[in-house]
Amino acid sequence: MDLLLLSNGKIAGNTKVMEFALSAITDVFTRKQVKNVLVIPYAVxxxxxxxxxxxxxxxxxxxxxxxxxxxxxxxPVEAARQADAIVCSGGNTWVLNKTLHDLGLIGPIQQAVTQRGVPYVGWSAGAVISAPTIRTTNDMCIVSAAITPSLGFVPFQINAHYIDATIEGHMGETRDERIEEFLVVNPHQSVIGIPEGSWLAVSGDTMTYEAANGKPLHWFKLNQERKLVQAGSDVTELMGLDG
Structure with a gap:
């Protein structure tokens, strides 16, 4: 597979969407001789x-x-089957995932990426749906039908736009506490927090973590101290996780 899973679409100073990772996208599209790019904007x-x-x-x-x-x-199904590359926009993860299921697109996209080797680039919601489920999205479920299974390109859960912060005066749960709640209910799974300006890159059997701003990846597992992974690291071991 060739995956580029971006936490977000832009960082400070960017004028174009995906600009901070455009060099990586260009390299993959050039290597794969991409001619027809299919954009999935359903999350917007x-x-x-x-x-x-x-x-x-x-x-x-x-x-x-x-x-x-x-x-x-x-x-749309035939369009997915004919694409040389797929770019999936951010937005609302629940709407995106439901639309893909409603239109019968989950299988065709999976086949395009895993069987035909079509590069997949997703940011925010488009990255979250690469996990087995979308249960670690930050988005409100604004649709009445809550569908959680997603594309499952990677075996771990993704939390995009990850931020390790607290807000003075805010008495609700922090991001870390919400992730901890997920792990208590799902003790055998891992959650990967990818902060703004960073992405996971899968090429064949190898996965690396990259960041335009040097921010580390955050790896959460139940009853274990959160692991920080620095930009430029090989994180292929994450592909061997059981969800």
């Missing part, structure tokens, strides 16, 4: 799917590729 709520597709096209304008939005396809 507060702007249009066309606008989000145009943002991705602008970011990839230096490449000789054709960028189209899956929402414009007469047959």
């Amino acid at each position: 709520i507060r702007s249009s799917h066309d606008d989000r597709t145009a943002m991705v096209a602008e970011s990839l304008s230096h490449l000789d590729v054709n960028v189209t939005g899956i929402h414009r396809a007469e047959d």
